[in-house]
Amino acid sequence: MLxxxxxxxxxxCLTHYESMTDNTNTKRxxxxxGAITLRDxxxxxxxxxxxxxxxxxxxxxxxxxxxxxxxxxxERTGYxxxxxxxxxxxxxxxxxxxxxxxxxxxxxMETVETLNGALFDAGYQLMLGQSGYSLDREEALLEAxxxxxxxxxxxxxxxxxxxxxxxxxxxxxxxVESWDLTPTPIDMLVGFSHADIGREVANFxxxxxxxxxxxxxxxxxxxxxxxxxxxxxxxxxxxxxxxEINVGSSRTLRSGREAMQRVLAETPDVDAIVxxxxxxxxxxxxxxxxxxxxxxxxxxxxxxxxxxxLADMVPALSTVRINGAxxxxxxxxFLIDRAEGRAVTTRIVDVGFSIVERDTT
Amino acid sequence: MLxxxxxxxxxxCLTHYESMTDNTNTKRxxxxxGAITLRDxxxxxxxxxxxxxxxxxxxxxxxxxxxxxxxxxxERTGYxxxxxxxxxxxxxxxxxxxxxxxxxxxxxMETVETLNGALFDAGYQLMLGQSGYSLDREEALLEAxxxxxxxxxxxxxxxxxxxxxxxxxxxxxxxVESWDLTPTPIDMLVGFSHADIGREVANFxxxxxxxxxxxxxxxxxxxxxxxxxxxxxxxxxxxxxxxEINVGSSRTLRSGREAMQRVLAETPDVDAIVxxxxxxxxxxxxxxxxxxxxxxxxxxxxxxxxxxxLADMVPALSTVRINGAxxxxxxxxFLIDRAEGRAVTTRIVDVGFSIVERDTT
DNA sequence: TTGAAAGCGCTAACAA
DNA sequence: TTGTTAGCGCTTTCAA
Numbered sequence: 221m222l223x224x225x226x227x228x229x230x231x232x233c234l235t236h237y238e239s240m241t242d243n244t245n246t247k248r249x250x251x252x253x254g255a256i257t258l259r260d261x262x263x264x265x266x267x268x269x270x271x272x273x274x275x276x277x278x279x280x281x282x283x284x285x286x287x288x289x290x291x292x293x294x295e296r297t298g299y300x301x302x303x304x305x306x307x308x309x310x311x312x313x314x315x316x317x318x319x320x321x322x323x324x325x326x327x328x329m330e331t332v333e334t335l336n337g338a339l340f341d342a343g344y345q346l347m348l349g350q351s352g353y354s355l356d357r358e359e360a361l362l363e364a365x366x367x368x369x370x371x372x373x374x375x376x377x378x379x380x381x382x383x384x385x386x387x388x389x390x391x392x393x394x395x396v397e398s399w400d401l402t403p404t405p406i407d408m409l410v411g412f413s414h415a416d417i418g419r420e421v422a423n424f425x426x427x428x429x430x431x432x433x434x435x436x437x438x439x440x441x442x443x444x445x446x447x448x449x450x451x452x453x454x455x456x457x458x459x460x461x462x463x464e465i466n467v468g469s470s471r472t473l474r475s476g477r478e479a480m481q482r483v484l485a486e487t488p489d490v491d492a493i494v495x496x497x498x499x500x501x502x503x504x505x506x507x508x509x510x511x512x513x514x515x516x517x518x519x520x521x522x523x524x525x526x527x528x529x530l531a532d533m534v535p536a537l538s539t540v541r542i543n544g545a546x547x548x549x550x551x552x553x554f555l556i557d558r559a560e561g562r563a564v565t566t567r568i569v570d571v572g573f574s575i576v577e578r579d580t581t
Numbered sequence: 582m583l584x585x586x587x588x589x590x591x592x593x594c595l596t597h598y599e600s601m602t603d604n605t606n607t608k609r610x611x612x613x614x615g616a617i618t619l620r621d622x623x624x625x626x627x628x629x630x631x632x633x634x635x636x637x638x639x640x641x642x643x644x645x646x647x648x649x650x651x652x653x654x655x656e657r658t659g660y661x662x663x664x665x666x667x668x669x670x671x672x673x674x675x676x677x678x679x680x681x682x683x684x685x686x687x688x689x690m691e692t693v694e695t696l697n698g699a700l701f702d703a704g705y706q707l708m709l710g711q712s713g714y715s716l717d718r719e720e721a722l723l724e725a726x727x728x729x730x731x732x733x734x735x736x737x738x739x740x741x742x743x744x745x746x747x748x749x750x751x752x753x754x755x756x757v758e759s760w761d762l763t764p765t766p767i768d769m770l771v772g773f774s775h776a777d778i779g780r781e782v783a784n785f786x787x788x789x790x791x792x793x794x795x796x797x798x799x800x801x802x803x804x805x806x807x808x809x810x811x812x813x814x815x816x817x818x819x820x821x822x823x824x825e826i827n828v829g830s831s832r833t834l835r836s837g838r839e840a841m842q843r844v845l846a847e848t849p850d851v852d853a854i855v856x857x858x859x860x861x862x863x864x865x866x867x868x869x870x871x872x873x874x875x876x877x878x879x880x881x882x883x884x885x886x887x888x889x890x891l892a893d894m895v896p897a898l899s900t901v902r903i904n905g906a907x908x909x910x911x912x913x914x915f916l917i918d919r920a921e922g923r924a925v926t927t928r929i930v931d932v933g934f935s936i937v938e939r940d941t942t
Numbered sequence: 943t944t945g946a947a948a949g950c951g952c953t954a955a956c957a958a
Numbered sequence: 959t960t961g962t963t964a965g966c967g968c969t970t971t972c973a974a
Contacts, residue, residue: 251953251955251965251966252967253672253730254753255730255967258967258968259967268945269967269969270946270969271944273968282943282944283943283944286944298751300724300728300752302728304668304669304730304967305669305966305967305968305969307665307950308663308666308669308952308967309949310968311614315729323684323690323693324690324694329684329685332684333685336711337711340711340721345708345726346708346710347706347707348693348707349707350698357701364706365706367661367663367664369614369664369665391616392615472889472893473889473890474893502890503890509895528833529834529835529860529864533863533867534867613949613951614951619951619953629960629962630953631952631953631962634953635959643959644959647959662952663952664952665950666952669952670952671953671966
């Protein structure tokens with residue numbers, strides 16, 4: 221076997237301590253992790269550590285013989301490079317951080333899954349952070365993320381001006397914000413216009429002959445903007461107020477059902493309900509069916525997000541489709557380009573959306 | 582401002598190179614990442630770097646004055662510690678890796694979300710890896726994970742003997758396998774018995790008077806074991822064969838609907854269908870409703886996993902509930918204990934399951 | 943193409 | 959309690 225943990229120092233550099241103690245073998249103990257290192261591999265291959273490093277990282281800069289010997293040694297030892305050491309030495313961590321509000325919300329997870337796949341293929345790994353907690357925790361999350369020195373950061377949503385935004389800016393790490401549009405992103409942006417969605421949905425429903433609107437929505441800054449744009453169009457057409465039911469942070473099917481009960485109590489003659497998520501819409505639909513309100517003849521219902529299984533339900537929910545995979549792929553491209561030092565010319569991409577008309581409108 | 586990038590070396594250590602070149606200022610250039618370092622903070626605070634380190638990591642080992650000075654300096658500089666450097670020096674990365682088959686399957690994500698939260702509170706971060714691809718990629722994923730030297734690894738499922746298992750074993754990293762039971766885990770285990778589930782579900786349905794069974798399932802080693810145990814009980818009771826429809830890796834609602842069509846074509850008199858996931862069950866239910874087959878009077882349907890919104894649908898799906906949060910919390914406890922060097926006495930935890938009877942049975 | 947030297951930014955070990 | 963020294967495992971820089 222290899223001798224590991226064997227003490228090594230460069231010959232010409234004698235420390236104060238050592239020279240003072242007459243160069244006897246009274247050196248301090250050191251603490252290796254115990255794992256095989258590049259030095260072990262190099263020694264086994266009979267080359268310098270740096271050659272082993274080159275064989276693994278830039279094989280074309282090394283002779284075929286050296287390459288073979290190193291590869292053999294790696295195989296025999298089961299060597300796995302320590303990426304913390306590599307990252308520290310090269311200032312490239314090959315790590316990308318993604319911050320999502322919640323992992324159980326599949327709208328975002330399609331994006332994360334795509335992002336993860338694309339990054340992995342390019343030799344990067346994903347670190348996951350979960351936001352949506354207190355401001356303190358938010359701050360801690362950002363610190364933890366920056367502390368890892370990722371080569372890029374993916375954010376769901378747009379970071380509002382504040383401490384977090386300044387820190388990110390100061391860190392100099394490439395950032396992709398997403399799921400929204402702004403003329404002033406921190407760095408790069410892949411999103412779509414929520415105001416446009418609000419307007420288009422309003423026009424769509426009005427075009428279907430709907431006149432009395434309600435909105436069932438969670439507390440969410442983006443849902444706000446859709447709601448405002450929606451209400452604007454409705455008002456402009458002289459169709460009065462839109463009843464808004466806010467379910468807070470409870471984006472469940474049950475909340476949708478409960479909200480629907482409130483809608484009916486307040487506005488029995490409602491003929492279209494727009495929801496800020498598919499799950500809420502499913503709740504509204506469930507309650508409507510439970511009350512034998514016929515959809516869509518008496519009532520139109522629209523969701524948001526296009527959760528995969530919606531299309532095959534009966535009735536199939538009409539919704540606004542966001543292509544999460546597009547966002548993930550484009551974000552990966554941005555992040556990888558920047559990590560590899562390539563110039564990114566376009567920094568803002570609008571992936572758009574589409575209204576998917578199915579059985580409930 | 583601070584002077585950064587200023588060259589520094591310990592006074593007593595003169596290199597060969599330096600002494601040969603007459604100690605003029607012809608030193609090599611070096612490459613800092615450009616970020617604020619602990620040395621910058623220490624200098625600003627007027628203490629040694631190690632004191633600054635102690636102030637941040639073990640504040641109780643440092644005088645109040647030093648602590649205050651360091652904290653001030655951190656605040657003024659916006660210093661964020663480099664965790665790669667810290668991890669390298671201490672052989673503790675404060676990183677935990679989780680490997681999941683898919684992030685869009687919310688059954689697993691409840692566990693990941695809980696795990697992530699518990700780890701974050703304890704000062705650890707989550708790295709996400711996605712399995713379920715080719716064997717090559719699986720191998721690459723494991724290498725990538727081990728290369729980061731995480732303080733622990735969470736695996737959904739049990740790793741079969743093979744290269745991956747050996748590597749993990751050799752790495753010495755604490756591992757939690759999950760979602761299953763085995764007497765021979767790699768290290769620690771938090772799961773439940775799939776055979777027990779198969780048996781209990783069979784007994785439950787037979788107790789309900791059901792006699793003609795079908796199973797709609799994905800290709801999945803754990804679903805296999807549930808199916809085998811289920812079929813055993815059915816056979817033992819003399820109720821003949823269980824029709825098995827395998828949808829492969831397509832765990833969608835649509836697959837459930839299509840599978841239901843095949844079930845009806847082959848066994849029109851089926852009176853109970855057991856599915857390997859809630860989404861498949863929802864598909865079966867959807868198709869049943871589309872064909873006006875009354876549930877549960879003519880047909881019982883059971884899911885698996887207990888996706889959150891199921892309970893509030895009409896009809897509400899009966900299912901097998903797995904407490905993903907329990908798994909996540911227990912796994913976090915295991916992983917943190919081991920990472921902090923505490924002895925873990927029990928290494929296997931059975932979190933169990935429960936049959937949730939709702940409207941479809 | 944290969945290698946020696948130096949150092950990335952931090953903490954463990956030891957000494958005072 | 960504070961500081962000095964050395965080194966974690968790798969890659970960059972420079973020289974041959």
